[in-house]
Amino acid sequence: MxxxxxxxxxxxxxxECEYLTLAFSPxxxxxxSRWRNNGLSADFLGDYVTTFLPTRGGVPxxxxxxxxxxxxxxxxxxxxxxxxxKYHQPDVEIPIKIHLELRSDHVxxxxxxxxxxVQARRYQAFVExxxxxxxxxxxxxxxxxxxxxSESTLSCLGxxxxxxxxxxxxxxxxxxxxxxxxxxxxTTSAVLPLKDVLGASA
Amino acid sequence: xxxxxxxxxxxxxxxxxxxxxxxxxIRLCGTEDYAxxxxxxxxxxxxxxxxxVLDLRELEFLNSSGITMLxxxxxxxxxxxxIDVQVLASEAVPWxxxxxxxxxxxxxxxxxxLT
Numbered sequence: 001m002x003x004x005x006x007x008x009x010x011x012x013x014x015x016e017c018e019y020l021t022l023a024f025s026p027x028x029x030x031x032x033s034r035w036r037n038n039g040l041s042a043d044f045l046g047d048y049v050t051t052f053l054p055t056r057g058g059v060p061x062x063x064x065x066x067x068x069x070x071x072x073x074x075x076x077x078x079x080x081x082x083x084x085x086k087y088h089q090p091d092v093e094i095p096i097k098i099h100l101e102l103r104s105d106h107v108x109x110x111x112x113x114x115x116x117x118v119q120a121r122r123y124q125a126f127v128e129x130x131x132x133x134x135x136x137x138x139x140x141x142x143x144x145x146x147x148x149x150s151e152s153t154l155s156c157l158g159x160x161x162x163x164x165x166x167x168x169x170x171x172x173x174x175x176x177x178x179x180x181x182x183x184x185x186x187t188t189s190a191v192l193p194l195k196d197v198l199g200a201s202a
Numbered sequence: 203x204x205x206x207x208x209x210x211x212x213x214x215x216x217x218x219x220x221x222x223x224x225x226x227x228i229r230l231c232g233t234e235d236y237a238x239x240x241x242x243x244x245x246x247x248x249x250x251x252x253x254x255v256l257d258l259r260e261l262e263f264l265n266s267s268g269i270t271m272l273x274x275x276x277x278x279x280x281x282x283x284x285i286d287v288q289v290l291a292s293e294a295v296p297w298x299x300x301x302x303x304x305x306x307x308x309x310x311x312x313x314x315x316l317t
Contacts, residue, residue, distance in 0.1 A: 031231070032231070035229075035231050036209075038229065039210075039227070039229045039263075067296060068296045071296035071297060072296070074263070075263075075265075075297065078229060078265055079265065079266055082229075082231070082265065082266075082267075086231075086232075139304065140304075140307060140308065143270065143273040143274075143277070143304075143308060144277065144308070146233075146270055146273075146274060147273065147274045147277040147278065157266050157267075157269070157270050158265070158266035158267075161266050161269060161301065161304075164304070165297075165300040165301045165304070166300065
């Protein structure tokens with residue numbers, strides 16, 4: 001399922017949720033040396049989220065489910081950060097931000113970055129295509145296509161696997177930048193349901 | 203025997219048994235960086251003993267570019283006549299049960315042993 005506005009992206013923060021935001025200035029180092037940071041940040045967010053899950057006598061209640069959630073947050077955060085690092089427009093002053101928010105029945109991971117208007121149009125075309133079709137079929141089709149060519153394409157396979165393998169609900173927001181008409185800020189959010197992780201009350 | 207190492211992973215090809223063992227966490231940056239691993243996998247298609255075994259039991263993390271690399275290999279194996287592929291996976295590693303089923307959709311004869 002998709003909506004056009006990511007939840008929690010309009011600056012409103014409820015006092016009834018836990019959240020964490022990390023920001024990176026992508027101009028400070030080349031892509032290759034920053035790449036390692038994606039995995040470190042994603043692992044940290046995965047670990048961090050488990051802090052807020054219930055324990056019994058010091059050990060996690062529902063340990064298997066919590067391990068699943070930790071991995072899901074890590075996977076989703078890593079994919080969103082990788083995309084942001086790859087497609088970020090290098091000459092804009094917008095930092096890459098990753099935001100994690102924990103609510104009673106879901107976790108949201110969202111990443112924002114600056115992209116060129118040309119890249120934003122391609123991304124919007126992908127979103128429209130996804131909203132009209134089935135993510136699972138699209139994933140199969142893109143995997144078959146990628147097997148025929150050795151070149152990297154804007155296939156968004158990472159986003160598709162979040163939907164097909166992790167039940168993520170994705171949402172997008174594209175904001176124009178008044179001072180730089182050739183770039184936009186894009187925010188991609190993934191909402192992961194909290195099933196049987198918080199105990200009987202959730 | 204051939205090896206590919208990274209900061210957080212190790213991959214080993216055992217030619218005699220057509221087995222490729224993966225360990226650790228792999229998060230390389232796209233198709234180009236995964237090319238040496240895909241080439242190693244494709245070596246099993248030259249003189250295969252069947253089945254070709256992908257042992258992923260100790261592969262704790264693989265990003266979507268890595269999953270795409272596996273799917274490319276599986277599509278190539280499917281398009282060779284008479285090749286069987288077996289994937290060894292672990293119930294303790296969350297992404298295995300979630301993502302490996304997609305490989306089976308690409309190659310219905312592929313078997314997954316989840317232990």
